[in-house]
Amino acid sequence: MPLLDEANFVIGLARGAGRLAMEHFGRAERLTKTHAAASAEAVTEADRAVQRFIVAGLRRRFRSDGIVGEENDRGDAITFECPNPAGRVWVIDPIDGTNNFVAGLPIFAVSIGLMERGRPILGVVYDVCRDSVIWAAAGQGAWRDTQRVRAATTPLDDSSLIMITSNLLDASGRLPPWVLRLVGQTRWKLRCIGSAALEAAMVGTGIAHAAITVNGKLWDCAAAAAVVLEAGGRITDLSGCDVFPFDLAGYAGAKVPFLAAAPSAAAPLIHELNLPEADTRSDAGFSRPDEARSDQTRTF
16 A cells, blocks of 8 residues: 555654654744745744755655645745646645744644645644644545544534634635624634644544635645545635646645535535625524524633
8 A cells, every 4th residue: 555655654754843843832933934925924944944854754755756845945935846746746834833833822733745636645734732643545544643534424503613714814805704704603613723734634533514714825735635535525615616636837825715624514615605795694504693692602
């Protein structure tokens, strides 16, 4: 099982990267990326050191594979070394949750995914501070450590967790109308932990019914997508179109908005994300703010 062997190798590599990250945890200086695609995102020297560690490990074993990474050492571009964008390409986020990492909040991940012909076929999302690995390989199932996991099979209900990222502004710099409806409702439980890869991976484990990422990049979803898809879930853009296969040719860090969802959650959430701005009503279980239940203190 070559792909399973590769997954075991990458799990070990991610653990090593996590140990390196922990040497800097809570003590790293917050820097700012200077290239246009990054939009003043946070970065640290630890991000770059961890990526160098991962790339060196991948290069030793997979010499002919392509590599896409969030960082480069100059801070003026991403890493894009893809002789064959349609072939095997590793997609790396060395520290997913950099702002948490800088602040000393123990929620961040090492994310390493493998794409082939534009599709995620292997993914490792290492929850560093919990020392827990969420991973999958095509045809081998999705796993959290040694326990096999599946996406939730239940419909959205009062116990459903919906993960959202902190930056919810759309490409025009506006807050989409669905955000107000989502925040205003009192049924589904919103969670924002500051790591898009971990949020999406939790859909694959069945912890969350969905994760919505408005301003993600390819490295935020490639590894987690392998987990979600192998666990029986879906990865779409916010209009409901499949994100994969993804055309990697010339990728320079463009945003990749995505929805990771359990099968039962995909359709109603895609519906909600695309309601017209004037429509304040929902058919999927949202309640208007003025119709909210009196027990709102119990919604968390």
